[in-house]
Amino acid sequence: MKSFWKQGEPFVWVTGAALSVTLLMAMVLIVVVLVNGLGVFWPSKVATAKLHDGGSVLGEVVRSEAVFEGEGERLQFKIGNRELYGLDFRWIDKTDISSITYADDTMVLERMEYGNFYGRLIGLSPEAQAVSGGGDAVQQLRQAHAYVMQQKDQLEELDDELASVNYRMDQLQRKEKALLYKGRSPSDPEIQTLRQKRNGLTEKFQSLHQRQMKQVTELRNYTATFTDISGTDRDMALMDLVRFYQPNSMSVFSKVRYYLIKLVELLTGSPRESNTEGGLFPAIFGTVMLIFIMSLFSFPLGVLAAIYLREYAKEGMVVRMVRIAVNNLAGIPSIVYGIFGLAFFVYGVGGSIDRLFYPEQLPTPTFGTGGILWASLTLSLLTVPVVIVATEEALGAIPAGVREGSLALGATKFQTLTRILLPMASPGIMTGLILAMARAAGEVAPLMITGVVKIAPALPVDGNFPFLHLDRKFMHLGFHIYDIGFQSPNVEAAKPMVFVTTLLLVLIVLIMSSVAIHLRNKMKKRYTYGTF
Amino acid sequence: MRDNNSVTVTDPIVQVKNLDFYYGTSKALHDINLDFQRNKVTALIGPSGCGKSTLLRCLNRMNDLVDGARVDGSIRLDGTEVNTAAMDVIELRRRVGMVFQKSNPFPKSIYENVIYGLRIAGVRDKTVLDETVERSLRNAALWEEVKDRLHESALGLSGGQMQRLCIARAIAVNPEVVLMDEPCSALDPKSTARVEELISELREKYTIIIVTHNMQQAARVSDCTAFLFEGVLVEYGITENLFVKPRNKQTEDYITGRFG
Ligand SMILES: Nc1ncnc2c1ncn2[C@@H]1O[C@H](COP(=O)(O)OP(=O)(O)O)[C@@H](O)[C@H]1O
Ligand SMILES: [Mg+2]
Numbered sequence: 001m002k003s004f005w006k007q008g009e010p011f012v013w014v015t016g017a018a019l020s021v022t023l024l025m026a027m028v029l030i031v032v033v034l035v036n037g038l039g040v041f042w043p044s045k046v047a048t049a050k051l052h053d054g055g056s057v058l059g060e061v062v063r064s065e066a067v068f069e070g071e072g073e074r075l076q077f078k079i080g081n082r083e084l085y086g087l088d089f090r091w092i093d094k095t096d097i098s099s100i101t102y103a104d105d106t107m108v109l110e111r112m113e114y115g116n117f118y119g120r121l122i123g124l125s126p127e128a129q130a131v132s133g134g135g136d137a138v139q140q141l142r143q144a145h146a147y148v149m150q151q152k153d154q155l156e157e158l159d160d161e162l163a164s165v166n167y168r169m170d171q172l173q174r175k176e177k178a179l180l181y182k183g184r185s186p187s188d189p190e191i192q193t194l195r196q197k198r199n200g201l202t203e204k205f206q207s208l209h210q211r212q213m214k215q216v217t218e219l220r221n222y223t224a225t226f227t228d229i230s231g232t233d234r235d236m237a238l239m240d241l242v243r244f245y246q247p248n249s250m251s252v253f254s255k256v257r258y259y260l261i262k263l264v265e266l267l268t269g270s271p272r273e274s275n276t277e278g279g280l281f282p283a284i285f286g287t288v289m290l291i292f293i294m295s296l297f298s299f300p301l302g303v304l305a306a307i308y309l310r311e312y313a314k315e316g317m318v319v320r321m322v323r324i325a326v327n328n329l330a331g332i333p334s335i336v337y338g339i340f341g342l343a344f345f346v347y348g349v350g351g352s353i354d355r356l357f358y359p360e361q362l363p364t365p366t367f368g369t370g371g372i373l374w375a376s377l378t379l380s381l382l383t384v385p386v387v388i389v390a391t392e393e394a395l396g397a398i399p400a401g402v403r404e405g406s407l408a409l410g411a412t413k414f415q416t417l418t419r420i421l422l423p424m425a426s427p428g429i430m431t432g433l434i435l436a437m438a439r440a441a442g443e444v445a446p447l448m449i450t451g452v453v454k455i456a457p458a459l460p461v462d463g464n465f466p467f468l469h470l471d472r473k474f475m476h477l478g479f480h481i482y483d484i485g486f487q488s489p490n491v492e493a494a495k496p497m498v499f500v501t502t503l504l505l506v507l508i509v510l511i512m513s514s515v516a517i518h519l520r521n522k523m524k525k526r527y528t529y530g531t532f
Numbered sequence: 533m534r535d536n537n538s539v540t541v542t543d544p545i546v547q548v549k550n551l552d553f554y555y556g557t558s559k560a561l562h563d564i565n566l567d568f569q570r571n572k573v574t575a576l577i578g579p580s581g582c583g584k585s586t587l588l589r590c591l592n593r594m595n596d597l598v599d600g601a602r603v604d605g606s607i608r609l610d611g612t613e614v615n616t617a618a619m620d621v622i623e624l625r626r627r628v629g630m631v632f633q634k635s636n637p638f639p640k641s642i643y644e645n646v647i648y649g650l651r652i653a654g655v656r657d658k659t660v661l662d663e664t665v666e667r668s669l670r671n672a673a674l675w676e677e678v679k680d681r682l683h684e685s686a687l688g689l690s691g692g693q694m695q696r697l698c699i700a701r702a703i704a705v706n707p708e709v710v711l712m713d714e715p716c717s718a719l720d721p722k723s724t725a726r727v728e729e730l731i732s733e734l735r736e737k738y739t740i741i742i743v744t745h746n747m748q749q750a751a752r753v754s755d756c757t758a759f760l761f762e763g764v765l766v767e768y769g770i771t772e773n774l775f776v777k778p779r780n781k782q783t784e785d786y787i788t789g790r791f792g
Contacts, residue, residue: 401636408594409649410626420638527639
């Protein structure tokens with residue numbers, strides 16, 4: 001027994017167990033997210049359940065649950081057809097169901113609004129039939145839909161044009177306001193030309209808009225008729241259908257195809273249905289850009305501060321205090337940083353910019369409101385201690401001999417720093433940056449008060465001069481998770497999206513850190529002493 | 533001439549006069565008076581902690597880097613005072629090169645290591661750089677071994693090669709004096725022999741001041757030897773004389789291995 005303790009056996013077990021518990025918890029999290037996230041886009045079968053009372057229900061069986069303490073079971077159906085039934089989901093006791101069948105012609109429609117529709121195709125409107133080449137009803141629908149979608153794409157180009165005209169009108173109005181503010185009279189020739197320009201644009205806007213409306217009305221004539229399980233017919237404009245499929249008769253191949261299409265939509269499309277459907281591109285873009293701008297600020301700032309602390313500052317009471325303070329900064333709750341960001345960056349700096357450069361716009365803020373720049377700055381404040389600590393450690397770990405070797409050859413301190421120390425510390429600095437980026441990617445609280453929004457009307461980067469709009473609000477995956485998971489009116493319908501978004505966020509962090517780790521390993525090979 | 537000094541230095545390159553050195557409040561060197569002969573090898577010996585490295589590092593003012601270090605007295609390099617604010621430390625260190633106990637190549641290629649001193653001095657001419665690399669590596673007796681991998685990392689060399697690379701790096705800037713602080717203490721016997729051979733060759737062009745722990749080494753490579761004990765210069769003499777018939781009892785005890 002004594003030797004058992006002496007050999008340190010128990011310690012091996014304790015440390016091993018600690019590691020296992022940690023790994024296990026992380027694994028469970030990842031597996032839950034993976035399982036739930038990856039399965040979302042796989043088209044599941046749509047069941048027709050006949051009930052004992054004569055009714056029937058059509059929908060996807062989402063899950064089952066024990067009732068009456070395990071004596072029975074109830075199934076949750078996703079029945080869709082929100083405009084008809086009011087709710088997307090319905091619980092049905094298994095004892096009430098007489099039979100479950102999977103009819104081949106059951107069709108699922110993904111729509112722009114009101115969620116999915118479950119039912120059967122009845123027929124197409126004459127206009128729709130005219131643009132389809134024949135074949136059976138489903139084939140006709142497919143062709144007609146493809147045609148309508150093509151037309152709709154053109155309409156969306158018009159949309160972009162409208163947005164751009166609108167932006168230019170806005171800019172002109174701002175200029176006019178600025179001139180008026182400077183005391184020019186409204187009859188001033190410069191203002192008159194601005195007005196004329198704006199009027200021209202307004203006319204252009206009107207005509208474009210009218211053209212668009214007309215085309216939309218025309219497109220709306222292409223409809224198809226569907227019926228739900230209870231026999232209610234619904235005419236639906238083809239342009240409102242995102243896509244449709246018959247899951248019960250789909251081959252594995254077409255299911256895979258469907259899955260991939262959905263995936264592409266997720267990565268490149270915009271959200272719809274209050275973010276519970278469609279793509280996440282704006283949120284992905286916002287997240288990556290946020291982290292990027294954050295790094296742009298916190299990386300140089302942190303590295304420079306660390307260099308000062310380690311290389312130039314005289315070791316003593318003050319430096320030690322600063323070091324402790326920096327370490328503690330990392331422990332402040334992130335919401336506090338958010339509040340500070342709001343007060344200092346948004347109201348302080350942003351407000352001052354507005355008063356100095358855009359006084360004519362007040363009280364409408366330009367920079368004095370949340371935006372991606374302020375959110376990034378807030379995050380860099382939050383992550384800068386991580387960079388400082390990592391850089392300091394990396395610099396401190398460099399053998400004193402190398403430093404002296406450089407100085408002894410007549411190098412200045414600065415030359416030693418840039419030519420020897422920084423390259424040698426770069427792997428450690430990279431580690432700090434990775435940690436900082438991972439931390440920033442996971443923060444939501446400070447963003448909520450410094451500029452993140454549920455739906456941003458435009459990306460922070462677009463084709464309108466000056467192309468980079470750092471004052472704009474932005475979308476973010478982390479906030480997206482919170483928003484659709486807990487703030488959405490239809491939480492049940494949003495659940496799959498929560499998992500997908502989580503998975504995506506994890507993936508983004510993973511990709512960014514893999515790239516950084518790859519870089520770090522390359523540097524490590526070049527700049528560190530091997531064992532000899 | 534003082535009683536502890538039996539060397540007549542006719543052409544001194546470095547002159548140390550009444551040198552006191554303090555680390556904070558503790559005094560590490562006591563009133564050192566020592567002239568180093570040009571183009572000779574001078575060895576500094578003594579038990580560990582007696583101040584050999586400190587004295588050496590005074591000569592190129594590396595002790596400036598130590599917080600709380602203070603020097604009194606005079607050190608002249610070719611007649612110019614070293615211990616003044618007017619002295620350009622960068623220039624001084626270019627004239628007085630240094631090789632350390634633990635080899636410290638930079639994590640760069642062999643080529644870049646050798647020309648580091650020139651690069652920081654702003655030399656860009658490729659032919660000059662190439663020539664310097666070859667000359668220095670030849671002088672450091674390393675050329676044949678590395679000429680085919682000049683652009684590979686210096687960290688891939690063996691311990692002995694690294695130390696010779698550091699010597700090449702030090703002589704690449706054409707210093708007048710090369711300080712060596714126990715350059716062989718981390719090397720195996722074979723590499724040590726190689727470096728010793730090298731020192732003998734280098735004495736023709738440079739003045740070498742070498743700190744060593746190894747009495748045989750001092751006897752083999754040096755022309756003059758200074759024995760330090762507890763921060764005091766106990767005896768300074770022609771190496772042969774000092775080892776054969778030391779004039780001081782402490783020196784005798786030390787070189788016969790009775791202490792230290
Ligand atoms: N950086 C330093 N700070 C304070 N004391 C030091 C420092 N370096 C050396 N010393 C002290 O100065 C004395 C001489 O040291 P050193 O010159 O390194 O001896 P040696 O090289 O002969 O072994 C020793 O007592 C040592 O403890
Ligand atoms: Mg020493």
